[in-house]
Amino acid sequence: MPEEALKFPDDQHASGRSFGSEEIGLLQQVLRSGTLTSTKGQFVKSFEQQFAALHGVKHALACASGSAAIHCAIAAINPEPGEEIITSPITDMGAITPIVFQGAIPVFADVSPRTYTLTVDSIAAVLSARTRAIIVTHLFGCPADMIGIRALAAQHGIPVIEDCAQAFLAESAEGIVGTTAAIGCFSLQQGKHITAGEGGVLTTNDDALYRRMKLFINKAWGYGDAQPDHYFLALNYRLSELQGAVALAQLGKLANNVLVRRKNAELLSQLLAGTPGIELPCASLNSRHSYWRYCLNVDPAVIPQGPGALAAALQKMQIHSAPRYVQKPAFECAVIRDQKTFGNSRWPFTLARPQALDYRRERFPGAYQALQRILVLPWNERYEETHVRQLANALQDACRNLARESQDGAS
Numbered sequence: 228m229p230e231e232a233l234k235f236p237d238d239q240h241a242s243g244r245s246f247g248s249e250e251i252g253l254l255q256q257v258l259r260s261g262t263l264t265s266t267k268g269q270f271v272k273s274f275e276q277q278f279a280a281l282h283g284v285k286h287a288l289a290c291a292s293g294s295a296a297i298h299c300a301i302a303a304i305n306p307e308p309g310e311e312i313i314t315s316p317i318t319d320m321g322a323i324t325p326i327v328f329q330g331a332i333p334v335f336a337d338v339s340p341r342t343y344t345l346t347v348d349s350i351a352a353v354l355s356a357r358t359r360a361i362i363v364t365h366l367f368g369c370p371a372d373m374i375g376i377r378a379l380a381a382q383h384g385i386p387v388i389e390d391c392a393q394a395f396l397a398e399s400a401e402g403i404v405g406t407t408a409a410i411g412c413f414s415l416q417q418g419k420h421i422t423a424g425e426g427g428v429l430t431t432n433d434d435a436l437y438r439r440m441k442l443f444i445n446k447a448w449g450y451g452d453a454q455p456d457h458y459f460l461a462l463n464y465r466l467s468e469l470q471g472a473v474a475l476a477q478l479g480k481l482a483n484n485v486l487v488r489r490k491n492a493e494l495l496s497q498l499l500a501g502t503p504g505i506e507l508p509c510a511s512l513n514s515r516h517s518y519w520r521y522c523l524n525v526d527p528a529v530i531p532q533g534p535g536a537l538a539a540a541l542q543k544m545q546i547h548s549a550p551r552y553v554q555k556p557a558f559e560c561a562v563i564r565d566q567k568t569f570g571n572s573r574w575p576f577t578l579a580r581p582q583a584l585d586y587r588r589e590r591f592p593g594a595y596q597a598l599q600r601i602l603v604l605p606w607n608e609r610y611e612e613t614h615v616r617q618l619a620n621a622l623q624d625a626c627r628n629l630a631r632e633s634q635d636g637a638s
Contacts, residue, residue: 235546235618236609238418243607245480253472263468265289266450271471277478278428282406286437288429289471290444293392293414294321295464296427298328300388300410301360302461303439306331309578310359315345316556316594318364322390323557327568331359332579335558335586340596341509341524344371347379349593354383357580361387365394365404367603368517369510373399373407388412393519395420396485400513405430415470420484420519421477423470484608488518491610495521498619504529504626521604530629534602540625546618549603556594558586
């Protein structure tokens with residue numbers, strides 16, 4: 228295989244990003260205006276309006292990052308200290324630490340070992356009288372079972388927050404993710420479906436939640452109010468006009484970006500179908516994946532040492548991949564495990580029920596199985612058919628060679 232054929236587009240630089248004259252043109256307009264703050268400019272506002280229209284929701288708000296979006300959502304829910312928010316053990320830490328910053332307790336529910344998302348049963352198993360909200364992460368672009376989860380939440384009067392950072396335009400059976408729960412949270416970080424380098428977006432149809440999130444982004448200062456004040460404890464989570472201009476240009480490319488990712492993922496799945504030792508990405512019933520990444524479930528009974536061995540074989544062919552995605556569940560990280568929070572106080576974990584801090588391995592079979600078997604392949608909208616076919620050939624060769632080596636060793 229020619230060396231140049233193994234160079235895949237990378238979303239950490241221009242080869243894997245959809246930047247062009249549109250972003251440059253809007254950036255020039257911002258700089259010529261001299262107004263870089265979104266409180267006085269128009270580009271962030273335009274992005275918010277168009278994002279809301281695209282998703283068919285009443286309100287959208289831009290903020291500084293995906294983590295900031297989660298923080299704003301939790302602040303809008305306004306938990307009392309010691310109340311609990313159910314979340315996933317396989318997610319970015321930026322989706323968990325905002326819970327702690329707002330004085331609430333992250334309670335981890337297990338995930339499906341195949342979709343990597345929370346399930347109705349896993350959430351029901353950890354519900355308590357202290358549960359204040361549920362954060363549902365649509366990991367890798369795979370939508371969770373929103374119909375079942377929302378029905379369960381409604382029975383208990385609990386709001387649902389959707390973490391859509393990796394799932395732009397993914398669709399659950401209820402509709403586009405981020406549009407059917409109380410609040411949707413998105414990320415504009417470098418490697419997402421669209422990017423402004425950093426940034427986040429919030430969606431909601433609830434006027435009261437919109438008002439509180441908008442205030443929280445702006446230090447709780449009531450811009451436009453007759454007698455504005457700093458109404459409650461809040462931060463500056465604003466997006467700049469420069470980022471807003473890039474985000475606005477990127478938004479016009481989102482639908483095509485997702486279309487290309489889906490088309491190429493379908494091709495790769497066709498090419499890999501039946502390959503011994505790997506299972507292809509799957510999604511919940513009546514849902515559509517948007518493929519932030521393309522993930523394989525690797526069977527260590529067929530491919531000894533599982534995803535680690537497969538990743539090493541691919542690396543020899545100059546194809547980078549990520550076995551396990553994250554090395555351990557979130558509750559094994561020091562900040563949660565050792566309760567490294569504010570000074571030596573361990574607050575708010577000092578307010579927690581003992582059951583909420585039960586991280587025994589046997590409680591999370593799905594999460595541990597997922598991490599032991601998952602291999603995350605890089606993916607972006609700049610892939611072409613040749614890249615997909617080269618990737619499929621490399622994976623099939625690697626799987627065959629590893630399986631053959633195992634058989635030879637056993638004989």
